[in-house]
Every structure is written in structure tokens, then in C-alpha cells.
Amino acid sequence: MVYQGAKADCTALIESLSGTPGLLELLVECRSLPSPDYKQDQWRLLGALTRLLPGLVAELLVIFSEQGCVDYPQITGSAVAALGSEDCPSDLALILDHSITHLLIDEFQDTSSSQFALLERLTEGWQPGDGHSLFIVGDGMQSCYGFRDANVGLFLAAREQGIGNAKLVPVDLKVNFRSDAGVVHWVNRTFESAFPRDNDISRGAVSYSPSIAHTGLPDLNDAVRVKICLDDGQRQREALEVARIASAIQTDYPDENTAILVRNRTHLREIIPALQHAGIGWQAVEIDPLIHRPVISDLFALTRALLNPADRVAWLAVFRAPWCGLSLADLQHLAGNKLDAGSAGHSALWLSVADPGQWTQMSQHGKTALKRLVNVIGPALRHKQRKPLRQWLEGTWLALGGPATTEPSEFAHVTSFFELLEAHEYGGIIRDMPAFGEAAERLYAKPATDPNIKLQIMTIHRAKGLEFDHVIIPGLDRSGASDPHALLLWHE
Numbered sequence: 001m002v003y004q005g006a007k008a009d010c011t012a013l014i015e016s017l018s019g020t021p022g023l024l025e026l027l028v029e030c031r032s033l034p035s036p037d038y039k040q041d042q043w044r045l046l047g048a049l050t051r052l053l054p055g056l057v058a059e060l061l062v063i064f065s066e067q068g069c070v071d072y073p074q075i076t077g078s079a080v081a082a083l084g085s086e087d088c089p090s091d092l093a094l095i096l097d098h099s100i101t102h103l104l105i106d107e108f109q110d111t112s113s114s115q116f117a118l119l120e121r122l123t124e125g126w127q128p129g130d131g132h133s134l135f136i137v138g139d140g141m142q143s144c145y146g147f148r149d150a151n152v153g154l155f156l157a158a159r160e161q162g163i164g165n166a167k168l169v170p171v172d173l174k175v176n177f178r179s180d181a182g183v184v185h186w187v188n189r190t191f192e193s194a195f196p197r198d199n200d201i202s203r204g205a206v207s208y209s210p211s212i213a214h215t216g217l218p219d220l221n222d223a224v225r226v227k228i229c230l231d232d233g234q235r236q237r238e239a240l241e242v243a244r245i246a247s248a249i250q251t252d253y254p255d256e257n258t259a260i261l262v263r264n265r266t267h268l269r270e271i272i273p274a275l276q277h278a279g280i281g282w283q284a285v286e287i288d289p290l291i292h293r294p295v296i297s298d299l300f301a302l303t304r305a306l307l308n309p310a311d312r313v314a315w316l317a318v319f320r321a322p323w324c325g326l327s328l329a330d331l332q333h334l335a336g337n338k339l340d341a342g343s344a345g346h347s348a349l350w351l352s353v354a355d356p357g358q359w360t361q362m363s364q365h366g367k368t369a370l371k372r373l374v375n376v377i378g379p380a381l382r383h384k385q386r387k388p389l390r391q392w393l394e395g396t397w398l399a400l401g402g403p404a405t406t407e408p409s410e411f412a413h414v415t416s417f418f419e420l421l422e423a424h425e426y427g428g429i430i431r432d433m434p435a436f437g438e439a440a441e442r443l444y445a446k447p448a449t450d451p452n453i454k455l456q457i458m459t460i461h462r463a464k465g466l467e468f469d470h471v472i473i474p475g476l477d478r479s480g481a482s483d484p485h486a487l488l489l490w491h492e
Contacts, residue, residue: 108138182223
């Protein structure tokens with residue numbers, strides 16, 4: 001009886017409220033309101049964000065307009081806005097509805113909410129049998145771009161529920177055409193327990209889907225080998241093991257190719273020297289940063305010193321470089337010279353070096369080396385901005401004997417540096433040295449052109465879609481690059 005009375009009261013309440021205009025919309029909107037369990041300081045933060053963020057967005061749009069640039073989220077947001085709303089589509093939306101017949105989206109597991117909203121707007125007026133078709137391709141197990149606001153739950157929801165009026169028929173592809181049966185067998189056995197048992201749209205959880213190999217391998221247990229280097233904080237044992245494996249593959253399988261794949265270029269810091277020491281050639285694209293090569297770092301220091309006499313660190317690097325080679329004791333004498341003491345003396349280091357009277361406490365080798373360097377640098381500074389920057393700096397490097405301290409294999413890297421210098425020249429100088437420094441850090445060794453080289457080095461991301469006979473993946477315990485300084489953490 002108690003429950004019947006409560007039901008009657010609830011029914012009466014619903015009937016009395018059913019005539020209230022707009023009440024239904026308000027109740028629906030309540031479902032998207034923030035949790036009522038927030039603490040008082042959290043409510044204050046939320047209120048501050050709701051006032052601050054719209055202003056920041058407006059400022060960002062002003063900067064976009066002034067700089068003539070835009071970022072990817074803004075492109076998507078502008079596209080969604082240009083299509084209008086569900087109740088009031090724009091003229092553009094109507095035109096696209098007539099002109100677009102078929103949509104194909106690849107890598108759909110990495111779709112963000114804003115991109116999903118754009119797709120919903122594009123398919124808003126579609127009806128079954130009207131000639132439109134939608135085809136999406138994706139693999140929930142390959143979703144790896146959560147840092148770009150990708151939500152694999154959208155992929156799972158589209159698979160089960162479709163997108164708007166566009167219903168989808170799921171088709172599962174099981175056959176793996178790239179990996180041998182041994183690799184596929186090992187992956188199925190190893191990773192099946194690493195994935196959740198069932199899909200969960202709200203959590204973005206994807207269950208494991210085993211593959212079937214198209215090609216066979218006689219020994220299923222020898223396809224994948226795991227090497228663990230314990231107590232190897234400096235990564236030296238790992239690097240030596242990679243070089244040993246690569247050398248053994250080239251000996252046992254001279255006609256087959258090999259790839260060394262890493263998550264991040266920095267993970268090759270110890271491996272590349274190990275390969276060089278073992279005499280193993282390789283091909284790589286944008287892998288080996290030239291700024292870490294001694295000849296390039298010396299050239300960069302020479303550039304900074306000649307363009308900015310107040311750059312104390314650059315001058316010390318120039319004095320230490322092979323074309324001068326001062327000892328640490330002689331460098332200490334120069335750095336501690338009384339003419340270079342105090343804040344006002346930082347720009348006087350070259351003046352101190354250029355005065356032979358300040359060399360009295362230096363070694364005989366230091367005096368000879370410094371005299372030779374001064375005889376080259378002095379005239380060079382007097383001709384500053386009288387020649388094109390590359391010609392001026394390259395001539396100074398040649399006069400210092402730079403080529404005599406450079407391996408023949410390094411001359412191609414030197415040419416790349418001078419070409420970069422030429423691209424950043426402005427009136428005989430580099431107007432934006434920080435930008436030039438960033439560009440120098442992105443300067444990589446050019447790939448080898450020898451067709452007999454069977455070893456390639458690249459990031460895992462760049463290797464996507466490629467096939468190799470042998471694959472070495474070091475540093476699997478390392479994490480990839482991340483941004484720990486996110487301005488705002490957002491959760492939908």
C-alpha cells in the first residue's frame with residue numbers, strides 16, 4: 001500500500017508539471033551539470049574557469065588572426081561551427097549534404113570528440129537508401145593518441161550504435177598478412193591477458209582480438225626472443241647486445257633486412273656509438289641529430305662566438321675545440337683572468353685573449369695555440385658583415401684548420417650545417433639565434449645511399465606499414481615523450 005501511494009503521488013506530480021513550458025529541456029540539461037558533490041574550493045575553481053576560459057579563447061583567436069596561423073583543434077571547431085546546428089544547418093551544410101556521397105575515415109580509433117561532432121554534422125540529414133554511404137576503418141587495440149584527446153570509446157560506440165542516422169555493419173578482419181605465424185602466435189599468447197575481457201564504451205576499454213597468420217614459420221617458439229639487461233642504468237649492455245644481434249643477423253642472413261625501432265630518438269644515444277664501434281653500417285632518416293657530433297657542436301660554438309663576443313661559454317668552447325685545444329689549466333687561467341672578472345667583464349674575454357700580455361701564466365703549448373687562433377679570429381672579426389655569413393664563417397673555419405680535425409665521413413654533415421646557416425642569414429648575421437639553435441637541434445644526418453646496407457633505424461611510428469625480415473626493439477621499459485606541463489586537464 002505504501003508503494004502504491006508513492007506511485008500515485010509521483011504520477012500526480014508528473015501530470016501537474018507536464019504543462020510547464022520548457023521544463024523538459026531544463027531537466028535534460030540537469031543531466032550534464034557538474035557533480036553536486038564538489039567541495040566549496042572546487043566550486044570556486046570551476047566558477048573561475050568558466051569566467052577565464054572564454055576570455056582566453058577570445059585572446060587566442062585574436063593571436064591566430066594577427067599571426068595568420070591556426071592549430072588543429074581550432075580547425076575542427078571552426079568546421080563544426082561552419083556547419084551550423086542540428087536545428088538550423090548553415091548553407092554550407094546544405095551544399096555539402098548534396099555534394100558528399102561517400103565518406104571514408106581511416107584510423108577511426110583515434111577520433112576525438114570534436115572530430116566525432118564534425119562527422120555527425122556532415123551526416124545529419126542522411127537517410128537509409130538515399131545514396132549516401134559511410135565507411136570507417138579502425139582498430140581499437142591500436143589507439144595510442146589519448147594525449148590528442150582521442151577517445152577510443154567513440155570507436156566502440158560507432159561500431160555498436162552507428163553515427164547519427166548512418167548505421168554501420170561491423171566487419172572484423174582476422175588475418176595478419178605481415179607477420180609470420182611465430183610472431184602472431186607469440187603476440188596472441190602474450191597480450192591476450194593484458195587487455196580487458198569485454199569492451200567498455202564509457203571507460204574506453206577494448207578487449208583483445210586474436211589474429212590469424214597468413215604465412216607460416218616452422219618453429220613457433222623461436223620467432224620472438226626477449227633479452228633483459230638487469231642493472232644496466234647507463235644502457236651500455238643493452239647497446240652492446242643490440243650491436244651483437246645486428247652483427248649476427250648480417251652474418252647468418254646476409255640477404256635479409258633488419259630494423260632497429262625505438263619509441264624516441266633519444267633512446268638511440270648509446271646504440272648508435274655501439275654500432276659505429278662494431279663497424280656496422282645503417283640507414284636512418286631524421287634519427288641521428290648532428291648537434292651531438294663534435295664537429296657540428298664546435299661549429300655551432302664558433303658561430304655563436306663570432307656573432308656575439310659577449311658569449312662567454314661559446315668562446316671557452318672555441319678555445320677547447322681541436323683547432324685550438326687549450327688544456328683545462330689554460331682555460332682556467334683565461335676564465336679567471338682579472339680583465340674578465342665581474343659582471344662587466346663577461347664581454348672582455350676575447351679582449352683578454354687577444355692581449356699576449358695576459359698569457360704569462362699559460363703553458364708553452366697554450367701560448368702557441370692561442371697565438372695561432374688569434375691570428376685567424378682577429379682579422380675575421382674585422383671583416384664581420386662584409387661578406388655573406390656562410391662564406392665568412394666557412395672561411396674562418398678553414399683558416400683555423402677545421403677540415404684537418406674532421407673525419408672524411410663528417411664533411412657531408414658540415415655542409416648541412418653551413419646550408420642551415422645560409423638559410424638563417426639576415427644581413428650577414430643571424431637575427432634570431434634561439435630559432436637557429438632550435439633548427440640546429442633538428443638537423444639530422446642524411447641517410448646512407450649504399451644499397452648493400454641492410455640495417456635501418458627508425459622510430460616505431462615511422463615504421464608503421466613497413467615490413468622487415470628481422471626487427472630489434474630496444475628500450476621497451478622506457479616511456480615515450482610526454483608533456484608534463486599541461487595547462488588544463490580536461491575530462492569528459
